[in-house]
Amino acid sequence: MSDAALDVRGLRKEFGPLVACADLSLELAAGQILGLVGPDGAGKTTVFRMLCGILEPTAGSALVAGHEVRRDPEGVKRVIGYLPQQFSLHRDLTIDENIRYIADLYCVPPGQWEARRDELLDITYLTPFRRRLAGRLSGGMRQKLALVCSLIHRPQVLFLDEPTTGVDPVSRRDFWKILYDLPRQGVTIIISTPYMDEAVRCNQLAFMFEGRLLAYDTPVGLRGRMTGKVLAVRCLALREARLVLQRQPHVRSVEVFGDRLHVALQPGVGVTEVRAALHEAGVDCQHLEEIEPSLEDVFMALTASATDGLRE
């Protein structure tokens, strides 16, 4: 138990009549990368704030690296690092000065952070630029400096809020290479994101929707929960095919790609039913094939069944 980075039980937050987080329970071992995934309003930010000890839960408990968020919020703050979406660095200070400033804020005694700084600058390839003003760094370098600052006090749990939104794929890969180095040093990472291409890099995923935890599993485990097939449909009359399929009761959703449609189906139907529906509507289709569902397909399917559940 004491090894768990997170031990959350029945965590709940109400804002008046709104339940922003409904009885969240999950456990996470140290050294894991957890993705908190969901659309706007799913409750990701509320959960983040509670776990960081800055928002008091209405009910339930959460241990973060052994510190209880309600009894010991200050203890929580000492053992976590936080990288907000809009990180604030001092543009008129150099890389070195920014790091020293943050180390002072966290009351890390002199002599105890310099080695860590050198190590972090090294893995982020920032060492040659230490005397450069933060205001003169590129976006990708500023983001890496913010990461260094959030790690200077050797936190056990690092929280990242949508770390690579608006970041190009090359910089994103480089950033993730650095993140993947941290679990080996015992750091647990918790990321909130609406993006599946970010989620797919985590090794545990918590899908959230309307304040509730829809599923908590590994990416592979989540794919295994997909009910219903996904088909790729290629044809010349792409728009007609889309309109026909969107009207079918056994079709959950239709997504348009350049030269094809991805059609998510209700459980129990497949290529035969879709082919028949298109044929009946007089749409000529060249290719129909079953494809591997993406994590996004899984998320959409889980969301849809959760919504149906609410309506019933």
Place this chain on the structure above:
Amino acid sequence: MIAIPLAVEVDHLVRRFGDFVAVDDVSFTVNQGEVFGFLGPNGSGKSTTIRILCGLLAPSGGHAVVAGLDVWRQAEGIRAQMGYMPQFFSLYGDLTGAENIEFYAAMYSVPPAEIRRRLDFLAERLELGSVLNRLTRTLSTGWRQRLALATAIAHQPPLVFLDEPTSGVDPVTRRLFWDVIADLAHDGATVFVTTHVMDEAEHCTHLAMMHYGKLIAQGPPEQMRRDLVSSLVQVQSERIWDALQALQGAPQIHEVALFGEALHAEVAAEVADPEERVRQVLASAHVPVASVQRVAPTMEDVFVSLARRYERPTTAGRDA
């Protein structure tokens, strides 16, 4: 709308800022009705190109024709043909959603009766519901983006520029956006879109990738995938981190990226059996593997591979 054969033609376009060449001899064409994805890392010259195409910035050399009009000499004419959704908040915060749409439509001289009809259509198509009557400054990113898209297409422009339209937008809204974009293209509009989300590049009919001011690749997504010269091998292992360490920097392995429990390794084209090569490297490092198999590259694999190949030899440090 006036029916003009709508296409973008960019011919040896150059834009310099002092000594810096932001757009370096770029040529491409966009057919009418195409969803054209314009990709590239930050600072690769995408935004400069878009600003030139919108008639906001003069080219230093070459030329560009949009809607049959020269982008710089006939810039005023182009703006009426164009809808533009910028990357950042472009709505009037103290107007409601509906007022913003009406305002933009009126600016583009849409007749009042028509404005009403367009507003109803957009409200339904983009599922705007109650946000029509709310001040836009009170809305979340996802709703703001829906409204921004509505204002950009309110006057039914034959050419639409969308600059990272789905940045900060959740999966549900994102699917709706791409559905609307497909409709626009089916109706004959040309959609020019930038994105950093590579899953989304797949929605485009044609892609072009910029790097250090140059156009380094273009074609339909399928072709870009086929043209990737190296082979992609996926590895699953209980000790995925050790697998990564072993493969990084190994001869004939270009690029290794982790995706949670699996990794993608890009193996040089000249290797006849890429899977075997990966197995060899892992075996000699004593890393046990659950599976090694060749996979189709994702658009992200394609993008990163191209970008690394065209990396400037002088950028030794990773100044990303």
